[in-house]
Amino acid sequence: MYTFLAIWVYYNEAGFELNDKFAANLELLTSSGEYNYAGYLLADSNGNSIKVAKYAGLDRVDLIENNEYGYCSLVKAAKYVLDKLELENPTFSRITYKKRINKRLWDHVAVREAIINALIHNDYSNGVPPKFEIFDDRLEITSAGGTILGINEDEFFDGFSNPRNQELMRIFKDLDMVEQLGSGMPRILKAYPKECFRFTQNFLRITFPMSPDAIKLLNAEDEAATKAVITDDASGSEKSSEKSSEYKIDHLIGLMSENPNITTYEIADELNISTRMVEKYLSQLKEKGIIVRIGGRKTGHWEVLE
Numbered sequence: 001m002y003t004f005l006a007i008w009v010y011y012n013e014a015g016f017e018l019n020d021k022f023a024a025n026l027e028l029l030t031s032s033g034e035y036n037y038a039g040y041l042l043a044d045s046n047g048n049s050i051k052v053a054k055y056a057g058l059d060r061v062d063l064i065e066n067n068e069y070g071y072c073s074l075v076k077a078a079k080y081v082l083d084k085l086e087l088e089n090p091t092f093s094r095i096t097y098k099k100r101i102n103k104r105l106w107d108h109v110a111v112r113e114a115i116i117n118a119l120i121h122n123d124y125s126n127g128v129p130p131k132f133e134i135f136d137d138r139l140e141i142t143s144a145g146g147t148i149l150g151i152n153e154d155e156f157f158d159g160f161s162n163p164r165n166q167e168l169m170r171i172f173k174d175l176d177m178v179e180q181l182g183s184g185m186p187r188i189l190k191a192y193p194k195e196c197f198r199f200t201q202n203f204l205r206i207t208f209p210m211s212p213d214a215i216k217l218l219n220a221e222d223e224a225a226t227k228a229v230i231t232d233d234a235s236g237s238e239k240s241s242e243k244s245s246e247y248k249i250d251h252l253i254g255l256m257s258e259n260p261n262i263t264t265y266e267i268a269d270e271l272n273i274s275t276r277m278v279e280k281y282l283s284q285l286k287e288k289g290i291i292v293r294i295g296g297r298k299t300g301h302w303e304v305l306e
Contacts, residue, residue, distance in 0.1 A: 002035055002043035006073040007171070014175050027167045037124060038167035041074040048124070050077045052084050054134040054275070064279065065264055070129070074168065075175065078119050081132060085111060087265070088134055090274045092214050103214040106139055107191035113184040114206050118143040120172055121164045139208045146204055157194055159185045248273065252281055253304055256291060260301035 004022070011018050023029050028039035040046050049070025056062040069080035089111065091102050118130040123145030130143040147153060151162050163169035172178045188206075198205045248271050255262055255270060264282070268275045285291045292303050 002039060003045070004042065004073070005044050006076045007042055010075055010175050016174065026171060036167070038165060041124060041168070042171065044073055045071060046073075047071065048074065048077070048129055050081055050119070050129050050131070052081060052132045052134070054088075056136070056279075058135055058137055060133070065275070067265065074119065075171065075177070078116065078172075078177065081115055081119075082112065084265070085115065085132065085139070087268060088139075088275060103211055105210045105214045106208045110188045110191040111139065111208060113187045114141050114208070116172065116177055117184050118204075118206075120168045120178070121145065123164060137210055139210075140205060141208075142203055142205045144203055146199055146202055153199060157185060157189065157197075159183065249281060249285070252278070253285070253290070256302040257304045260303065262302065 007022075007026075008018055011022075018025075023035065023039060028035055028042065030036050035043070041048055049068050052067045052069065053063060054065035054067075056064045067084060069077045069084070086108070089105050089108055091104050115132070118132075118141050122128075122130045122143040126144060128144040130141065133140045133142070145164060147156055151160060169178065178184070192208060196207050196209075198207070251271060252267060255267060259266075264275050264278050267278045271278070282291070286293070290305060292305060294300050294303050
């Protein structure tokens with residue numbers, strides 16, 4: 001028997017009150033009174049899982065992070081994915097004599113729209129959920145189903161709305177996760193060209209390249225972090241003078257000592273830095289023999305050696 005506590009909570013937060021007829025009112029039942037597939041996806045517990053993967057490099061060879069948000073209400077999973085990709089898309093700043101310049105790796109409005117579109121319009125009937133993959137130079141969002149039946153590519157880009165999953169669209173709209181029918185595509189195209197979309201018979205993939213300006217700022221931040229890490233010379237080990245980075249490194253080591261199972265995501269959240277910066281620190285600390293990873297990424301843990 002399915003439960004829908006998460007949906008009740010989200011509707012309550014949005015100012016709605018559900019009653020015992022909510023499943024019928026939200027069109028989550030078949031004509032025979034059984035829960036339909038939308039009901040299954042929105043239930044508190046189900047077999048659907050959304051993955052956000054991160055790779056070192058430009059291909060899928062070196063997987064460095066594999067986050068799984070699922071087996072729960074699709075709305076709850078959507079919020080997890082939005083939060084995760086927001087963390088992976090920090091703002092980098094550069095102060096000039098005229099103004100402060102802020103850049104993100106990807107346009108956050110376009111990314112949000114693409115995430116919601118992928119979740120709502122995905123063809124779940126074949127058991128393939130959408131996936132989100134982060135590479136050193138891009139973000140890829142892949143959803144199953146290709147273009148929606150009855151909509152060609154020109155109509156797709158013009159924002160004609162014909163949701164594949166009407167029930168999901170209605171609920172996401174009730175919860176203010178969708179602003180207006182058909183508005184998502186114009187928002188994405190305002191930041192990225194049509195060439196970022198690739199259609200196949202069974203899938204749709206959107207590729208968002210990283211902002212060149214943001215990459216420059218990120219590399220500058222990485223260089224500053226490199227100088228802050230413990231270095232060796234003929235007289236032994238010494239610490240650099242970057243006080244804030246030293247503090248973050250010490251804090252990171254402390255976090256791992258307190259919780260050997262801590263994840264990269266949790267460290268980034270605690271230190272308020274990007275996961276890429278965390279990986280930089282971890283790599284350098286491992287090279288210096290200060291920390292070591294025991295076991296695999298999912299079942300292993302960290303050990304502080306000194």
